[in-house]
Amino acid sequence: MKTATRPYHHGHLRQALIDMAVTVAEETGKDLISVREVARRLGVSSGAPFRHFPDRASLMTAVAEEATLRLRIHVEGALRKAPAAPLERLKTLGHAFIRWALQHPTQFRLVSSRRLFDFDSSPSLQLHFSSVRDTTLALVDQAVRQGTLPAGCVNELALALRALAYGLARMQVDGQLPQWQVPMAQAEQHLCRALDRIVDGLAQPPERTPVARISASRPRP
Amino acid sequence: MKTATRPYHHGHLRQALIDMAVTVAEETGKDLISVREVARRLGVSSGAPFRHFPDRASLMTAVAEEATLRLRIHVEGALRKAPAAPLERLKTLGHAFIRWALQHPTQFRLVSSRRLFDFDSSPSLQLHFSSVRDTTLALVDQAVRQGTLPAGCVNELALALRALAYGLARMQVDGQLPQWQVPMAQAEQHLCRALDRIVDGLAQPPERTPVARISASRPRP
């Protein structure tokens, strides 16, 4: 039930615009939402949004801020239930990243592309992004230190693993998976298995036989 | 110098539209070009393009066809000068893929996103895409067969390696690399090194010390 003939006129329009922008984005699947449509759906005039955001890019920045926070929370939630082994945690992080991307494809595309809003202008965006990145870096560092991942530049390896998860998620979000014989229905499992395949392939000790117990004490010359 | 007062009026407008669309796209960096601007730059009326393409998406499909062919030619050219070892060829393929993406970011984004045009409607698009994919699959298959890559589903491993190259390229194209401490100037080298890091990490025989000589003699039942 709306409040009579003058429903809006005031209220917390700013937040309503952000929420409706997300709704419209995920509904239409388009990267560029129409601020006029967002205004129309909220029952306000076409000029109203510009009292809260200087332009569409600023609105998209606000949307990206919230989406990045949700991605961070999703990933952190998954890690809370994960085992302690760094490699297992890395896989869990990757799975959570992929899962969130597939469930919120338009938001995922938005937060991934620095070209649709102004990343540098938003401290909260930078904070939430860095948090996930730092978690990745820390896990890779632990794995390298304990010898379960091959030695070398941590930054470089973390970048590669992030790119792997990002690439897998984006191939689905961009609609490429049909050309790789991956049925849409089990896309998530397929992508997570592909990720595990690489991580397990990189893992140092086969831990098949408890004989060797390699490195862990043999960092680098 | 333009040809007097009636420069156009006829000609091979269809091809001119495709070429100008590429120019405008790479110039503006926007995913969605304006067909009005393309027409304007060619000196034709705003309705002229629609005599050759039913809508903008069809024009973008034509652009994507040519871009995909160029990507294919670039990759095949690189492989022609590459060594014979499957793993080396896989790395070369990845490097060429990344290099082309960084040199033609807007075309790369276009061909990567099945959402900006109609992939299924274009046989040539499918042909050129499949060619690069099949080359990847064949190389992974060879490497697995000769034991330099770990055994398992070839399709899955090839998908993962393609996702790795795709993710690395896209992180740069989407503007994420500054947040990963990668200086723009040496982006390409950094990305190629990250790729090599994973491929080398997956390679089966460490061939460092002849001591262990793990598996490599345990192909498949």
Added chain:
DNA sequence: ACCTGAACACCGTTCAAGT
């Protein structure tokens, strides 16, 4: 302080009319 609604300069697309 916030919102409206007309206005401006753009779009993609259509289509009668021209050559």
Added chain:
DNA sequence: ACCTGAACACCGTTCAAGT
């Protein structure tokens, strides 16, 4: 057969005017 240019229904953004 190909192109023009007006027309239509949209945009993002601005801004005087309203509450």
